[in-house]
Amino acid sequence: xxxxxxxxxxxxxxxxxxxxxxxxxxxxxxxxxxxxxxxxxxxxxxxxxxxxxxxxxxxxxxxxxxxxxxxxxxxxxxxxxxxxxxxxxxxxxxxxxxxxxxxxxxxxxxxxxxxxxxxxxxxxxxxxxxxxxxxxxxxxxxxxxxxxxxxxxxxxxxxxxxxxxxxxxxxxxxxxxxxxxxxxxxxxxxxxxxxxxxxxxxxxxxxxxxxxxxxxxxxxxxxxxxxxxxxxxxxxxxxxxxxxxxxxxxxxxxxxxxxxxxxxxxxxxxxxxxxxxxxxxxxxxxxxxxxxx
Numbered sequence: 258x259x260x261x262x263x264x265x266x267x268x269x270x271x272x273x274x275x276x277x278x279x280x281x282x283x284x285x286x287x288x289x290x291x292x293x294x295x296x297x298x299x300x301x302x303x304x305x306x307x308x309x310x311x312x313x314x315x316x317x318x319x320x321x322x323x324x325x326x327x328x329x330x331x332x333x334x335x336x337x338x339x340x341x342x343x344x345x346x347x348x349x350x351x352x353x354x355x356x357x358x359x360x361x362x363x364x365x366x367x368x369x370x371x372x373x374x375x376x377x378x379x380x381x382x383x384x385x386x387x388x389x390x391x392x393x394x395x396x397x398x399x400x401x402x403x404x405x406x407x408x409x410x411x412x413x414x415x416x417x418x419x420x421x422x423x424x425x426x427x428x429x430x431x432x433x434x435x436x437x438x439x440x441x442x443x444x445x446x447x448x449x450x451x452x453x454x455x456x457x458x459x460x461x462x463x464x465x466x467x468x469x470x471x472x473x474x475x476x477x478x479x480x481x482x483x484x485x486x487x488x489x490x491x492x493x494x495x496x497x498x499x500x501x502x503x504x505x506x507x508x509x510x511x512x513x514x515x516x517x518x519x520x521x522x523x524x525x526x527x528x529x530x531x532x533x534x535x536x537x538x539x540x541x542x543x544x545x546x547x548x549x550x
Contacts, residue, residue, distance in 0.1 A: 276433070277309075281314075303413075336365060337375075344398075366412065378409060381402040455496070
């Protein structure tokens with residue numbers, strides 16, 4: 258496949274994904290590099306807290322691998338837990354999809370994999386200038402992992418629980434916070450099929466009540482739909498104005514930057530009283546120390 262066509266396919270696949278320009282650029286370069294460098298697919302580790310689009314990026318990347326490299330198998334695990342036990346993984350995955358095969362292995366939530374399973378993935382990846390194949394053995398099984406034919410893509414939101422030796426073998430791609438504009442676009446995408454229109458800057462006010470994460474978007478969309486349905490009274494109301502937004506935000510008890518009512522109370526107490534021990538702060542907020550922490 259020529260580079261121009263590949264770029265077009267990649268851009269089209271990434272077009273619906275809001276934000277994460279650097280992550281998309283680096284993934285694009287790795288895919289194009291595999292086409293230009295004899296199949297070498299650099300191992301990828303996608304890192305991002307919940308709501309940063311990690312899983313969606315992995316699924317798009319899986320589809321891109323199938324589009325650009327139709328002969329490559331793409332075994333996909335939603336979680337590290339699904340990888341099973343080491344011997345089972347060798348028999349059912351590595352022998353069938355990696356050994357003497359063209360493939361890219363995908364594992365989301367890799368931090369949930371057991372230590373032995375993480376060790377197996379680490380043993381597959383050998384960082385060498387020569388990009389030589391690596392032989393990995395388990396019981397009676399022998400698997401050859403060839404970086405010119407095989408790749409690995411991992412995703413996690415708990416990088417701190419992964420072995421640094423494993424992390425160092427991967428192209429680490431850290432996802433970034435969504436801007437207010439990104440959040441506005443994500444909200445718009447979620448509501449565009451409902452025929453809802455927004456007065457100027459109203460959707461931005463909702464977007465500003467998030468912490469750069471899309472995890473809460475569904476709740477906001479539900480709140481907007483619910484508000485309209487309750488205000489409708491058979492009049493076909495489909496427009497959100499500033500008063501509507503103020504009411505929706507008030508009901509959700511959320512403030513700019515995604516600060517919750519309880520967090521705002523905590524900030525007010527600290528401003529009024531100065532430094533407080535955790536137990537004292539929890540008592541004033543009428544909650545447990547664990548919840549306060």
